[in-house]
Amino acid sequence: MASAASSPEPSPDDAPVADDPPRKIIHVDMDAFYASVEQRDDPSLRGKPVAVGGSRERGVVAAASYEARVFGVRSAMASATARRKCPELVFVKPRFEVYSEVSRQIRAIFADYTDAIEPLSLDEAYLDVSGVASARDVAEAIRQRIKAETKLTASAGVSYNKFIAKLASDQNKPDGLCVIPPHRGAAFVQTLPVKRFHGVGPRTAEKMTRLGIETGADLAAQNLPFLEAHFGSFASYLYWASRGRDDRPVRANRIRKSVGAERTFFEDKHKEAELVEALGPVLDALMERVERSGAAGRTVTLKVKFSDFRQITRARSFAAAVGSRDAIGEAGVGLLRALLPMPLGVRLLGLSISALAGEDEADGVEQLGLEL
Template structure:
C-alpha cells in the first residue's frame, strides 16, 4: 500500500528531464548553450513548445504565443522541434532505468515513474540514475523520491533544475498541505478555478473537506483528491501499461459557424481533454478532431507525431491546425471533439516523416 502508515511502504522515484526538448537542442548545438532558446515557430500563430531555463528568466513559457515570447525576450532564438531525436534520447534514458528496475511507467518522452521497492536506499538509486543520465546523454534530470506516485511527482518539481527531493512516509501529509492545489497532478486550470471558488487553495484546505463534500463537487475524482490531500495514493507503477485513447467533446446549444467562435469553442474542449490526460497520465501519437454538423453529418481529421506526446501546446496546435483546414464550414457545427490516441507500442515508432506539426 502507498499509505504512509503501511509497514512496508513502496519506494517510488519520479524522474523528470530538465527542459528536455530545449536541452537536447543546446546539447547538439554548442553555440546555443547559455542562450535563451525556444523550441517552436516564429510564424504569426506559432507557439512555444519548450523553453530553455535562460528563456524562462524572461517569462517565456511553453504554450505561450511566439509573438508574446519574442516581445518578452527580443534575443530569443527559435528552433524547430526534432521529435525523432527526442524519441531516440528518451529510449536511451529508459535503457538506463532498466538497469535498476523492471517496474518502469513512462508518462511521456521526458518523465517516468520507477518502483524500486526492495533497494536499501531509493535516494542513492535516484542519484545514480541522474549521474548516468548526465554522463551518457549530456543532459540533466530532476528526481522526486517518496512512498507513492503522487508525492514523488510533486517532489521531482521541488528542486528543479538538476535537483532531487526526498519525502519520507512520515512527512508526506505535511509536504502536501503546504502546496497549492494547482500543482496537484490531475488538477488542471478549470478544476483549480472550481476549487478556488469553494475556498480550496492549498493541500491543507483540501484535506479539511469531507469525502462527501468532494464527491458532491468533483464526482469520481473525489476519492483520489481525498487521499492525495492526506498523502495517500495507492496507484501502483504500471509497467507495460496499455495506452488508451482519451477524448473530450462538447455539444453546443446553438450551431456555430464563425471561425473565431469555433476556435474559442475548441479551446474549451482542449481544457477538458487536458484535465483527463493529466488524470489518466496518458500520452499518444495521434490527435483527432471530431466535427458534427447541424445536419448530423460527422467527420474526423487526424494528425500524427513520431513519438507519444502529452503537452497541451502540441495537442492544441494540432487541433487548431485541423480545424483551420475545415474552415469556412459548410454548415453550422453542433459538436466538437478532440481525442489523443496511441496506435502503436513505443518500440514500433512511426516513420520520421510523420513528425506532425510545423511549429
C-alpha cells in the same frame, strides 16, 4: 476558507490500501528536455533563451529553456506571445527523432535498476524500486548516469507513492533531488498550493480559490461529501491526495490507446485542394509513428480546428484493424471531404487511429499525438 459539510468521514475501509512496508517510487523528469537537447547539440545556444517550436504567427512553444522561463515563456504558449515577453528569444525547429533517441538512452539506464518502469512521455517516468536498500541512492545514481551519458540533467523525486514522487521531482528543479519519506508525506502535501496537484488545472484551481481552498491543508480540511458536491468523481482523488495517500501502482508496459499526429497551419486553409494537400504531411507523421510502434486500429479519426478555435472530430470504424497508409489516408480524406464546404477557415488538421489491435481495458493511456 470554506467550511466542511457536517457529514461522516469515510471509514478506514474506504481508504487506499497502505503498503507494508511502503513502496519506494522514483519519478524522474528531464530538465527543459527539448530545449536542453538543442543547447547541448548547438553550443551557440547555451546561456541564451531558447524556445523549441514554430516562430511564425501561428507557432506554439513546445519547450522553453530555463533562460527563457525567466521571462515568463512557457510550453504551449503562442510563439507571438513568447516573443513579446522575450524579444531575444531564439526559436529552434523541433527534432523529435533526436528527442526520441535520447529518450531511449535514458530508458535503457532505468532498465539497469528496475523492470518496473512506467513512461509518461519522452522526458519523464515512474520507477518502482521497492526492493532496494536506498531509493535515494538509486535515484542519485540514475541522475549521475544520465548526466554522464547524455550530457543532460534530470531531477528526481523519491517517495512512497506516485503522487508525492511527482510533486517531489519538481521541488528542487533543475538538476535536483528531493526525498519525501512516509512520515513527512501528508505534511509536505499540505504545505503546497493546490495548483501543483496533478490533475488540478487552472479552472479547477480557480474554483477552489472561490471556495477558499488554496493549499493542500485547506483541501485536507474538507470532508468527502463537501468535495463530492463541488468536484464530483474527482473528489475521492483530492480527498486522499491531500492526506498523502495514493495507491496507484507503477505500471510497466502501459496500454497505448491511440496513435496520432496533427499540424497547425501558419495561414487558414479554405479550399478542398489545399486541405487535402495539407493532410498529406499529417498522414506522413502518423505513418512514421504507426510503423515505429507496429500499431493497427479499427478506428480512423479526423480532427479539425477552425479559425475561431472551435474543434470537431469525425471518425470511421472498420470491421478489422487497419495499418496501411492507403487505408488510413483514404479514410482521412473521405472524412475531410464529407465536411466540405468548411464553415470557417481551418487552422489545424489531425489524424489518429484508435481501438488498436490487441488493446484491452486497462487504465493506462499513452497518447502519441504530437503537434508538428
